[in-house]
Amino acid sequence: MPRIVSDALVTLFEHFKEMQYEGIPGVMRIKSKNPGPIVGITACTHGNEPSGLAIFEYLLKEKNIEKTLRCGTLYLVINNIRATEKFFDATNEEEIRKSRYCDINMNRLPKEVLRLPDDSRYEVLRTKQLLPIWQCFEFGLDVHSTLDPSDPMIISRGEKFFQNLVHGFPIKKLISNIDKVQIGLPAFALYGKPESDAKIFAIEAGQHTDPRSFERAATCAMALLENLDMLPHTQQAVTTEYEEYYIDDSVTFPDLSFDLVKDFKSYEEIHKGDLLARNAKGEEIRSVFNGHLIMPTSLRGTAKDISEEITFISRPVKMHRA
Numbered sequence: 001m002p003r004i005v006s007d008a009l010v011t012l013f014e015h016f017k018e019m020q021y022e023g024i025p026g027v028m029r030i031k032s033k034n035p036g037p038i039v040g041i042t043a044c045t046h047g048n049e050p051s052g053l054a055i056f057e058y059l060l061k062e063k064n065i066e067k068t069l070r071c072g073t074l075y076l077v078i079n080n081i082r083a084t085e086k087f088f089d090a091t092n093e094e095e096i097r098k099s100r101y102c103d104i105n106m107n108r109l110p111k112e113v114l115r116l117p118d119d120s121r122y123e124v125l126r127t128k129q130l131l132p133i134w135q136c137f138e139f140g141l142d143v144h145s146t147l148d149p150s151d152p153m154i155i156s157r158g159e160k161f162f163q164n165l166v167h168g169f170p171i172k173k174l175i176s177n178i179d180k181v182q183i184g185l186p187a188f189a190l191y192g193k194p195e196s197d198a199k200i201f202a203i204e205a206g207q208h209t210d211p212r213s214f215e216r217a218a219t220c221a222m223a224l225l226e227n228l229d230m231l232p233h234t235q236q237a238v239t240t241e242y243e244e245y246y247i248d249d250s251v252t253f254p255d256l257s258f259d260l261v262k263d264f265k266s267y268e269e270i271h272k273g274d275l276l277a278r279n280a281k282g283e284e285i286r287s288v289f290n291g292h293l294i295m296p297t298s299l300r301g302t303a304k305d306i307s308e309e310i311t312f313i314s315r316p317v318k319m320h321r322a
């Protein structure tokens with residue numbers, strides 16, 4: 001077990017994976033006596049990202065949410081149970097990194113995931129198993145974190161940003177449209193009934209095992225439940241500015257011979273024509289517009305993973321006042 005994670009989280013996870021709702025493991029449903037919104041908070045879409053578990057720990061132990069939920073229904077879900085088991089069993093950095101998923105990245109699901117009849121890959125099976133739960137969500141928050149230290153981010157589906165729901169989140173950066181640009185489907189694309197106006201988004205709470213990411217994630221969950229009047233309000237009204245980074249492109253590598261030309265920082269400003277990557281043969285990848293690099297990989301040389309985006313590219317940042 002990685003020492004970076006507290007015994008309390010290990011215990012919580014052990015308890016949680018035994019929990020079932022309608023025969024589906026890793027799902028807890030908390031229903032208030034009063035009618036209200038149906039909210040889903042999902043943790044560990046990636047096994048090595050424990051911030052969502054920290055939310056569950058906080059809501060269940062500190063906030064006694066089973067007693068204090070004022071209205072509506074709250075689902076707490078561990079999306080990728082098996083990868084999270086791998087994470088808790090990991091004994092070194094390499095094993096921790098590999099505990100992101102088992103067979104396929106649950107945030108890069110094949111677009112036809114629901115129509116794959118004989119696919120036994122764990123994440124495909126788990127997606128199909130969770131679908132009836134995910135589709136119940138009228139409001140959904142999927143909780144992630146990042147490998148590299150990074151400012152936290154709100155991730156919207158397309159351009160749908162719900163300012164009233166994220167009021168009080170300790171996050172100032174908004175990443176929009178990434179789900180339209182990325183390879184495959186992120187899990188949260190399947191939340192809510194198809195064509196419904198379910199309000200779904202994700203957060204990147206910060207670096208994976210930074211205690212500040214855990215705290216921030218818990219603050220976001222509390223703020224969401226307060227904004228929906230499911231918990232009493234504790235926060236003052238404040239005006240907030242958001243920086244929106246609209247993702248409009250990404251860099252993928254056709255083969256391992258390519259590498260970024262340097263260690264780029266997330267949000268680093270780039271200009272049209274800037275050289276981003278090249279290979280030994282002199283083939284180049286350049287930016288096609290002015291903007292920013294979002295979540296460029298820090299893995300270079302032989303360590304890099306070319307099955308996923310090497311970096312996303314956003315249009316120039318836009319300010320929003322909320």
Ligand SMILES: [Zn+2]
Pocket residue numbers: 045046049107143144145
């Ligand atoms: Zn993630």
